[in-house]
Amino acid sequence: MHKRLKVICLLPVALMVLLPVSAKTTFALDPFPKEAGFSGFVQPGVGYLNIKSNLVAKAGGSDLSNSQISSLGNKADSESTAIFTLPFKLAYTFDSLRTQIFLGSQLEDLARFDLVQKLGVMHDLGGIGVVEAGVLFSTFPTEVWQDPYVVNAPRQETDRSSLGVQFTLDKAFGSNFELQYSYRDIEFDRELSGQSPSLGLSLADQKLLDRNRKAHKATVLYHYRLSEKQRLTPSFSYSVDDGEGDAISGSGYFAQLTYFYSDDPVTLILNAGFGASEADARNPIFNKTEESDHLALSAAIYYKNPWGWQFFDSKPLQLTLSGAYGQADSNINFYYQEVSLLSAGVLARW
Numbered sequence: 001m002h003k004r005l006k007v008i009c010l011l012p013v014a015l016m017v018l019l020p021v022s023a024k025t026t027f028a029l030d031p032f033p034k035e036a037g038f039s040g041f042v043q044p045g046v047g048y049l050n051i052k053s054n055l056v057a058k059a060g061g062s063d064l065s066n067s068q069i070s071s072l073g074n075k076a077d078s079e080s081t082a083i084f085t086l087p088f089k090l091a092y093t094f095d096s097l098r099t100q101i102f103l104g105s106q107l108e109d110l111a112r113f114d115l116v117q118k119l120g121v122m123h124d125l126g127g128i129g130v131v132e133a134g135v136l137f138s139t140f141p142t143e144v145w146q147d148p149y150v151v152n153a154p155r156q157e158t159d160r161s162s163l164g165v166q167f168t169l170d171k172a173f174g175s176n177f178e179l180q181y182s183y184r185d186i187e188f189d190r191e192l193s194g195q196s197p198s199l200g201l202s203l204a205d206q207k208l209l210d211r212n213r214k215a216h217k218a219t220v221l222y223h224y225r226l227s228e229k230q231r232l233t234p235s236f237s238y239s240v241d242d243g244e245g246d247a248i249s250g251s252g253y254f255a256q257l258t259y260f261y262s263d264d265p266v267t268l269i270l271n272a273g274f275g276a277s278e279a280d281a282r283n284p285i286f287n288k289t290e291e292s293d294h295l296a297l298s299a300a301i302y303y304k305n306p307w308g309w310q311f312f313d314s315k316p317l318q319l320t321l322s323g324a325y326g327q328a329d330s331n332i333n334f335y336y337q338e339v340s341l342l343s344a345g346v347l348a349r350w
Contacts, residue, residue: 029132029170029178030089030122032097033093035093035097036095037092038091040090040091041348041349043085043086043320044085044086044345045085045320045344046082046343046344046345047084047344048083049339049340050080050340051078052076052337053337055145055337059142063081064081065079069151069152072149072285073333074334075333076337087104089104090103090104091103102121118166119135119137120132120135121134129169129170129171131169132168133166133167134165134166135163136182137164138160138161143158144211146188146190146192147196149193150198151196158189158190160187162185162186164182164215166181176223176224178220178223181218181219182216183214183215183216185214186211187212188211193206193210193211194208199285207245208245208246208247208281208284209247209283210243210245211244212244213242213249214242215240216241216242217238217240219236219237220236221233230259230260231258231259232259235255236256238252238253239252239277247281247282247289252277253276255273265304266304268300268301268302269298269300269301270298272296273294273295274296276292277291277294278290286334288332290332292330293328294326296325296327297324300321301322302319302320304317305317305318311346312348313350314348315350317348320344320346322341322344324339325341
């Protein structure tokens, strides 16, 4: 599986804590408002991020790995940075109360430091379910290394961009199932993987490392109500990474369990997930086919402020605190990744 895709598997739940409860109150599509017109949320937050990765150079101007490395056999050094997040959603619901258009952030893309916005439409099809379709596009500056395998010399950065679509069917045919599918075309301005003269790779082997790709991901979720205040949502995702380079293309899965508790004034969200991925072909640098195991844990608490504070006539603000940990343990040390996150913020809903 492509190494960038691995970051999705690494933290699909850990970065979920950066998104507001209003966006995924029961981890299903948002219910339609009771009145037509504009609605949405904004959740500014600050946090501390610690990451080990040889693959991502910068996100939002912050350095996330060393520009120069001395060996391809080692795990990445730890890098820490302060972060600022601003997840939001702006929606307009039509008079029928069955159709809505919206613009907002996607949680799984935050996990790879590639903030993609979604412009879409949601429509209630009655007994078939609620369908959502949208276009995914990059807005957040993310840089990776032109050739991540350069040793004992500074590595150069390059931009990564993506464009795709996502489809969701919630309450499928009157059930508690939710089905999702996404497609993304991810491109690099300068893809030079494996072209360092010190590696001595043939053109054919260099081609095996090409990171330009088309990514497919299918997810099934089931929303189970334990009580009026508690929800449990298991989910399973399967990803296929169809890249230009066979050594970094592949497939993988990720299973997740989400526990949700809500009572005035506290909301609690707990997540735990695990998965695995495997590349399609032997990596010509390390002479083995890469395999990885993935783990992600997170917790978030939302507390409605007792003073009734509001922001531009919003509902009472909620104070948020969250923490997350994720790990991708590869059979190739160079691709090992680890992330820890602690963040706090304020949620305003309309």
